[in-house]
Amino acid sequence: MDTEPHTLLRSENRRCKIAILSRGDATSRREATAQNSRFVHVFEALAATGIEAVPVVYDETFADTVRDQLLTMDGVLVWVDPIHQGKTRAALDPLLRDVAAKGPWVSAHPDVILKMGVKDVLYRTRHLGWGADTHRYATVDAFRAEFPSRLRAGGPRVLKQNRGNGGQGVWKVETVPNIGATIRVLHALRGSRPEQMPLEDFMARCEPYFGWGGCIIDQAFQPRLPEGMIRCYVSGAKVAGFGHQLIRALIPPPPQGPDSPEAQPGPRIMHGPDAPQFQALRRLMEDEWIPQMMAALGIDEASLPVIWDADFLYGPRDADAADTYVLCEINASSCFAIPDEAPAAIARAVRDRIRRNMASVR
Structure with missing residues (x-):
């Protein structure tokens, strides 16, 4: 017989309450509901698990109000990009650290994002099976001293600012013969x-990247880029689905121009975690790469985001003509859209985290 209660209780008098935090203006904050949210399926999955969730809209202009609201919650799920219309998380991250220090758990916690959700993860985990020819420039002087010779010696490179999204601060760089x-x-x-x-x-254009982001990551360009990018969605340490997309970033636009229909990326085709064509990648992620990443970065499983993704390009085929995979980034700040199977995985992860927190205070 199923004796599981239909609601998770923080105390005898109150259900657990979770905030789903996203960026917006005062109007969107005032009008936000679970039903009109782009995260509606996450709200539904949480409700089905017995967890109350409320939408919370953030902007720097009413940050104190948001902070006070978050302090009434048991947990906070955050979907805020590193850069959005010129705004960064420079004010939000300290706010979330303060909230987490006072009791509510936060996912993804800003300190976890700084370990795994920045481009520096490509350098710190370059020794794993997903790694490639990767270098890190921590200062402007190092960038100026090392990058020119590396570019001349090794073919096209891809430079990435440490924190960014949507292709901002990511450049393909190659020499021009005989010029x-x-x-x-x-x-x-x-x-x-x-x-x-x-x-x-x-290089002068790139110098601002050493400000908020702190460094530049340099990877070899992957020639199989036109075959598409595989996004592996993960909840905690378990794969929650996949997305495959023919992307156009870093591929020269067609003669019709960069805004033409021919230049647009293809749709991201979503798949569940059991999709046969991605089982080799799933096994690598769950059995090898995620545990190895956690060890390399000093992250315990309970601190992993409840939803994150690892983006892969196809690497060179191995001796058996099988695909290899090269990590090009991890998204931990705002992982969305997500496969249909992911909301249920998020709800399970939230439920388990609530139970751990409840057990720790008994």
Whole structure:
């Protein structure tokens, strides 16, 4: 007989309450409901698990009000990009740290994001099976001293600012034959066109990336990029689904131009965790790479985000002609859209986290 209660109780008098935090303005905050939220299926899955969830909209202009609201919650699920319309998480992250220090758990916690949800993870885990030819420039001086010779010696490179999303601060860089120090660059931001410029000018353009983000990551360009990107969705340490998409970022636009229909990425085709074509990748993630990443970064399983994703490009085929996979980023700040199977996985992870927290205070 199923004796599981239909609600999770924080005390005898109150159900557990979770905030789903996203960015918006005062109007969207005032009008936010579970039903009109883009996270409606997450709300539904949490409710089916007996967890009350409420939408909370954040902006710097009413941050104190948001902080007070979050302190009334048992937990906070955060979907806020590192960069959105010129705004960063520079004010939000300290707020979330303060909230977490006072009791409510936060996922993803800003300190966990700084370990796994930034491009520096590509360098810190380059020794894992998902790694590639990867370097890190911690200062402007190191960038200027090391990057030019590496570019000349090794073919096209991809430079990535440490914190960003949507292709912002990600560049394909290659030399132009027989034109000295002139290079060709292509920004991953949608609508970009290739540019030719002196290497010195481009490096000066990248210097602001050493501000908030703190470093630049340098990877070898992956020639199989046109075959698409595989997004592996993960809840905690378990794969929750996959998405495959033919992307156009870092691929020169067609003659019709970067805004033409021919230049747009294909749809992301979502799959559940049991999709046959991705089982090799699933086994690698669950059995090897996620545990190895946790060890390398010093993250325990209970601190992993309740939803995150690892984006892979196809690497060189191995000796048996099987695919290999190269990690190009991890998204832990705002992982959405998600496969149909993911909301239930999120709800299970939230339920388990609530139970652990309840047990720890008994």
